[in-house]
Amino acid sequence: MNTPVPDPPAADPSPSQSDATGEQGLEETYVPGEADTGTEGLARMADADPESESGPAAASSKAKASARKSKASELGDFKLLKKLGEGGMGEVYLARQQGLDRNVALKVLSKQLGKKEAFVERFFREARAMARLDHPNVLKVYAVETDKGRHYVAIELVDGQSMQDWIDQLGHLSVPDSVLVTILCAEALRHAHEAELVHRDIKPDNVLVTKRGQVKVADFGLAKAADEDVSMTQSGTGMGTPLYMAPEQARDAKTVDLRADIYALGCSLYHFLTGELPFQGNTALELVMAKEKGIFTSARKLNNQIPDRLDLLVDRMIAKDPNHRYSDCSELLNDLNSLGLAGETLSFIEGAEPAASGSASSTRATPATSPTRTNKPASSLPAVSLPLPSSAEDAAAQRATAADDDKWFVQHTNAKGRTAVSQMSTSRVRQAIEGKLLDLKARAKQKQSDSFMPLAQFAEFEPLIKKRIAQSRSGGSSGLKNIYQKLDKQHQRQKKWRALNFLFRSAMGWVWLTVFLAIVVAVSLGAWSVWGDTLGPKLQELFNWK
Structure with missing residues (x-):
């Protein structure tokens, strides 16, 4: 869900309906649900002052309506x-x-998703992960709570618009502006990656710019919680996230690492510089196949203002093979800063301020080694409150999100088919379960003196194991994975056809050779029968036959 950036708040709208009408719509309007359109209810939100009523009765009715409105609008x-x-x-x-x-x-969070316990648990976990990020180029998270049965997260409000809005207005950015925005985003991503959080939805829509020219990366973690619903089964190029998504993420979003963010940032940089996307297609299948081929038009061919070194840097960021990309954002920042192309401020923002301390201005002297990760005291973190447990299941769900850094001894079957024991943190075990790196028979314990128990016996992993079991019973996933499965089946059919075609051509070759030899033998025998009496003595004389 993208983070919209509003216009400056306007005065409360005037009422257009009576108190009675307003009262009927309050619950739908101010406790958002499926029927909330967000337009009609805004008018009802203003303080009612009907001219048709007066006196004590009207005042009493107004007070009751105001109390109900105030309660429902919070x-x-x-x-x-x-x-x-x-x-x-x-x-x-x-x-x-x-x-x-x-x-x-x-x-x-919508009511439909709010009914899914595993999704709500992940919503809170990812929001708490976002709250741990403290960087000038990362949108801040203030709280994540539950009230009236609705789950919500409060985040920093940006007085500006997204980079997608600016691209739509300008067509493309200048080289200094493009490099500056990319450096600021890479700084934000480096900070997140050091906190072991992969964004997985980097795109111009999720890069916000304030009216003072400060860049903010939005939707950390929440994009990660929404990836199960990403689908490319629709046609057209307006598919949003998949346009910037790394090929390996399209195949299996659960197992990607930070290099998927570098790929998406590279596609965004290409878009900033050229106004075009590196990979396009009229259908989802065409887009997937274009990314799988990894062939795209050089950015320099579309914009001759782009230096060769920057063009090569973009090529490396969006390489098809993750091993050919930058290994981390520190390495990327070193190359970006060494180009010396970034501007001090964004030229398309009037009166823009220089980059905040700790972002682009401090990265121009970024050392080759990654900075040492420091743990901030708990008091410096944004306040995050979790809903009070109302049942044993709620309490278990909160315990499951409480200790991501706890260590576990995990007994599992490794890639060679042998039983192995690995020490992992809670978050690593969850990632391994989601990425299907651990089989359903894996067992764990926290102390060496304890006995190994199935992962499903621990509240920290029970929801993920149940989800894995349900997936295995239902037969798998949909969306992007289905497209790749179709492509794989098509590829296998092509391989079989090529093999059959080769066998057919080989067989026909032998048939034609046999026919040719038979013709040669037949002609030779025929010639011998006709001219044998004449040619025989001559051949004997020629070869001294007796």
């Missing part, structure tokens, strides 16, 4: 002001955090 400490947009995960609202007196963007 989620926890956040007062909903305006609907900004919606996506596959739910709705986004402009809200006021009353305790700290500041505006925020409030992402509310």
Whole structure:
């Protein structure tokens, strides 16, 4: 779900309907659900002042309606002001955090997804991971909570627009602006990767720019929670995320690493520089096949202002094979900064300020080695509150998200088919389960003195194991994976056809050779029968036959 960037908040709209009408729509409007359109309800949100009523009765009715409106228009400490947009995960609202007196963007998980326990657990886990990120180029997360049965996350509100909006307006960016934005995004990604968080949805829509020219990368973690619903079964090139997605992520989004983010950032840089996408297709299948071939038009051919070194850097970022890309963002930043092409500010932002300290301005002297990771004290982290456990299942779900750094001894079958024991953190075990690197028979324990037990016996891993079992019973996945499966079947059919064609041609070759030899023998015998009496003595004389 993309993070919309609103226009400056306008005054509350005037009422257009009576109190009675407003009262009927409050629950639908201010506790967002499937029927919420975000337009009609905004008018009902204004304070009602009907001219048709007066006196004590009207005042009493107005007070009751106001109380109901105030209660329904709030989620926890956040007062909903305006609907900004919606996506596959739910709705986004402009809200006021009353305790700290500041505006925020409030992402509310849809009711349908809110009913899926595993998804809600992951929603909270990824939001908590986002809250640990503290960087000037990363959108801040203020809280993740549950109220009135709705799950939501409060994030920093940006007074600007996305890079996709700027590309739509400008066509493409200048080289200095393109490199500067990419450096700032790479700084944000490096910080996230050091926290063991892969974005997996880098694209211009998720790169926001404030009115002061500061760049913010949005939707860390939440994009990761939504990847199961990404599909490329539709036609057309307006498919969003898949246009920037690495080929290996399209095959299996669960097992990608930080190089998938570098690929997506490279596609975004290509788009900034040229106004075009490196890989295109009229259908999803054409797009997938283009990425699998890894062939694209050089950015320099589309924009001759691009230096050769920058062109080669883009080529390396979007290499088909992850091993041919940059290994991490530190290596990428070293090359970007060594070009000396980045501007001090964004030229398309009037009155833009230089990059914030700790972002692009400090990376121009980035050492070759990756910076030492430091752990911030808990008091410096944004406040995050989890819903109170209302049942044993809720308590187990919260315990499952509580200790990502706990160590486990995991007994599993390795790639050689042998039983092995590996020491992993909780987050690593979860990743291995999701990525199907651990089989369903794997066992674990926390202390060496303990006995190994099935992973499903631990609250930390039970939801993922159940999900794996359900997937294995249902027969697998859909969307992008289906496309790759179709391509693989098509490739196998082509291989079989080529093999049969080769055998047919070989057999026909032998047949024609046999026919040719038979003709030669027949002609020779015929000639001998006709001229044998004449040729015989001459051949005997020629070869001294007796």
